[in-house]
Amino acid sequence: MVEKQGIGLAVIAFALYIIGGIGTFGGIALILFMKNKDLWGWGEGRAIGYLFFCVGLCLSIIGVLLMRLFRNRGLA
Secondary structure, eight states, X not given: OHHHHHHHHHXXXXXXXXXXXXXXXXXXXXXXXXXXXXXTTSSBHHHHHHHHHHHHHHHXXXXXXXXXXXXXXXXX
16 A cells, blocks of 8 residues: 555656646746737736746756655655
8 A cells, every 4th residue: 555655646746847847848938939929818928938937847846856755755
């Protein structure tokens, strides 16, 4: 049971890391290419890009920290 839970936690941590990376690079693309353009009625593309960039970095950092934590605690 512990191994199954450990693998699940590791998959969640890895998914956070991957989603964070996609968000970070997507945010960079929006910042560079969507200046003064509306993004699906959500607001200016550049502002949404900064949001994606910052949230993506936070998710990537959380994913890495969780992977390190689970590995060092023997949960994965």
